[in-house]
Amino acid sequence: MVVKVGVAKLGNIASGVMAELLLDERADREDMQTFMATSGTKLQPEDIDRVVNNMIAWKPDFAIVVSPNGVLPGPTGARERLAASGIPCVVITDDVTTKKEWEQIKESKFGYIIMKADAMIGARREFLDPVEMADYNGNLVKVLALTGAFRKLQAALDQVIDQVKAGKKGADLVLPKIVMTSDKAVDGEFSNPYAMAKARAAYEIAQSVAMVNVKGCFMTKEWEKYIPIVTSAHEMMRAAAVLCDEAREIEKAGDGVVRKPHKKDGVIVAKTKLISKPE
Structure with a gap:
């Protein structure tokens, strides 16, 4: 069916x-x-x-x-x-x-x-334009994917x-x-403990971004104060994305990236070695 x-x-x-x-x-x-x-x-x-x-x-x-x-x-x-x-x-x-x-x-x-890491964006007009919005979401998608x-x-x-x-x-x-x-999030994703630690750190940072942006968007009234706050939240998400890249590169170096594609019938197969067939 x-x-x-x-x-x-x-x-x-x-x-x-x-x-x-x-x-x-x-x-x-x-x-x-x-x-x-x-x-x-x-x-x-x-x-x-x-x-x-x-x-x-x-x-x-x-x-x-x-x-x-x-x-x-x-x-x-x-x-x-x-x-x-x-x-x-x-x-x-x-x-x-x-x-x-x-x-x-x-x-x-x-x-x-x-x-929990899908954090609210820094939605202040003095800071957030379309490019900043897209850049932030790109970093956040990377964090959610690679962790x-x-x-x-x-x-x-x-x-x-x-x-x-x-x-x-x-x-x-x-x-x-x-x-x-x-x-x-990180359970079963990494063969190298340093890679897992980096990914876990990235997720923890991304989780904390939400409250920083809540402070900047809702709790702070003066624009001179809330602009640096929301900017710092976006810098945190960028740092989290960098950690995820580093974790992925460690796994790639050991030929241990987990891949679990769907077959046409929806069955999920798996592999870690790049030059191999998923089973």
């Missing part, structure tokens, strides 16, 4: 840039198809309604709802409407600081993958796809409930 995976992108986080691509990296899987609907850059009710209406019309076997701050009214309403239409939902979002609100999601019927966080996200979603292929549907699906910490 062909599994229909819906991806509802509300606003933007780095995980949303890659969500459906991680499931079909060579665009040749025959066991699944994806449909992506986006609200664009904003989280206005009319934009979210358009996404949800299109998703319900497509009737996916399950939906991935990707957004910043998944406890906001817009993302919350979107997943509740999808669930009311019989579509199981997996929430992918960045970390938020309100423990009480997250407890509500963790106790709900929804799956979730909380990407192992994206692989764990992809594996969790593939497990849901496999359940649908096995005949499960609706409320019978076991949805992921993951908080993507640095320990979870």
Whole structure:
């Protein structure tokens, strides 16, 4: 059977840039198809309604709802409407600081993958222009990819796809409930302990970027003070990306980079030696 995976992108986080691509990296899987609907850059009710209406019309076997701050009214309403239409939902979002609100999601019927390093950008007009925005997201995507966080996200979603292929549907699906910490991200990704330490450091730095940007964007009023704050947060993310490059180069030097591609039927194979076939 062909599994229909819906991806509802509300606003933007780095995980949303890659969500459906991680499931079909060579665009040749025959066991699944994806449909992506986006609200664009904003989280206005009319934009979210358009996404949800299109998703319900497509009737996916399950939906991935990707957004910043998944406890906001817009993302919350979107997943509740999808669930009311019989579509199981997996929430992918960045970390938020309100423990009480997250407890509500963790106790709900929804799956979730909380990407703790998918940090808020330094959104101050005096600092953030389109090039700075793209550069920041490029560094963040590298951190999430090379630390192992994206692989764990992809594996969790593939497990849901496999359940649908096995005949499960609706409320019978076991949805992921993951908080993507640095320990979870790097687990099983590295053969060299120095490479793992660098990747872990990168993830920890990326996690801390969010609160620096919260301070610069919401807690500091004087522009002379908040510009250096958000600039420092972006420098932190750049440093994290450099650490990830260093970790990858160590693994390459030992011919130990882990590669786990999908076959056409969705089966995941693996290899480490570059000049070899995945099995």
